[in-house]
Amino acid sequence: MTGSVDASSETTDLPAGSTEPLMAEGLLVRGTAVDDPAFVGVAERDVFLAVDIGGTKMEVGLVDASGLVLDRVRTATPETSDPEVLFDGLCRIIEEVLSRSTVLPSICGVGCGGPMESGGRTVSPLNIPGWRGFPLQGRLDGHLGLPVVVDNDAKALALGEGWIGAARGQSNYLAMVVSTGVGGGVVLDGRLLDGSGGNAGHIGHLVVEPQGRMCVCGGQGCLEAEASGTAIAAITGHPASEADIAMRRRCGTLVGRAVASVANLLDLQLAVVAGSVALGYGEEFFAAAQAEIDLRCGLDFARSTRIERAGLGADGPLVGAAAVARRYLMVMEDGGR
Numbered sequence: 001m002t003g004s005v006d007a008s009s010e011t012t013d014l015p016a017g018s019t020e021p022l023m024a025e026g027l028l029v030r031g032t033a034v035d036d037p038a039f040v041g042v043a044e045r046d047v048f049l050a051v052d053i054g055g056t057k058m059e060v061g062l063v064d065a066s067g068l069v070l071d072r073v074r075t076a077t078p079e080t081s082d083p084e085v086l087f088d089g090l091c092r093i094i095e096e097v098l099s100r101s102t103v104l105p106s107i108c109g110v111g112c113g114g115p116m117e118s119g120g121r122t123v124s125p126l127n128i129p130g131w132r133g134f135p136l137q138g139r140l141d142g143h144l145g146l147p148v149v150v151d152n153d154a155k156a157l158a159l160g161e162g163w164i165g166a167a168r169g170q171s172n173y174l175a176m177v178v179s180t181g182v183g184g185g186v187v188l189d190g191r192l193l194d195g196s197g198g199n200a201g202h203i204g205h206l207v208v209e210p211q212g213r214m215c216v217c218g219g220q221g222c223l224e225a226e227a228s229g230t231a232i233a234a235i236t237g238h239p240a241s242e243a244d245i246a247m248r249r250r251c252g253t254l255v256g257r258a259v260a261s262v263a264n265l266l267d268l269q270l271a272v273v274a275g276s277v278a279l280g281y282g283e284e285f286f287a288a289a290q291a292e293i294d295l296r297c298g299l300d301f302a303r304s305t306r307i308e309r310a311g312l313g314a315d316g317p318l319v320g321a322a323a324v325a326r327r328y329l330m331v332m333e334d335g336g337r
Ligand SMILES: [Zn+2]
Pocket: 204, 205, 215, 216, 217, 218, 219, 220, 222, 224, 225
């Protein structure tokens, strides 16, 4: 991948209520050759309506069949306990993208914070308190009149990174987001793991410090409770972006500890990591994570496990959301599985 976005362009927090068209950023030149054998089944004309919903921002874009982001609009996630205000905010930026598009997307893919009921029938993102059991898939389907496919945002990233990012061509890998929260998605034997309810990959809730901080999930010492941006801000009393070197390394070490457990469990040797905390901490984070992995991956098959920066940068969430829809089309082409 030659078109990777520099880590410095990772999305940052926006003031509440701002709406920011980012067409120039979305037109980043990227190798668009479609040489992935898995690509059959997705028509070249397909354009995906891509929706990413996070605790800080919501973003909507159009992504073509090669993974190129054609247009995008983002807005700060409304801080509200009213589920309809959240949904209205989302619909507003969807309308903005669709109103200036000359092509009609054939399908909508959504990446949303977890947990959720399978297929996004209902979503209850930990970092969006206004949505608890919100029927996102059905509401969007009804609003758009398009097929809508919803999945966890970190699973979406895993699909996107395997499609045209840092895990392209890999059959076994973990993709992670370390930002406000910590999420993950696992591809094993070439297939994204769903689990019984679609929630496989919640690496943020692996225990890395048994006597550690209480977690929003009810557990103690979870990776998310120790190494997420929210946790670091709570521990230090300052925004995570201002953490000192020791805290940056600690974050990397704890992420490496969780990655090592996954690598040992699943016989995968690659973790690609996105998110403003990991990418913002840069080499201090990644070197500490790799050192911890090297320390804890002693079995022969796990020794070569490495942790790397995700390849899609600021495009990751939208490309991932498009990849959720793309995966659905490919499964349909195969007659389901
Ligand atoms: Zn937890």
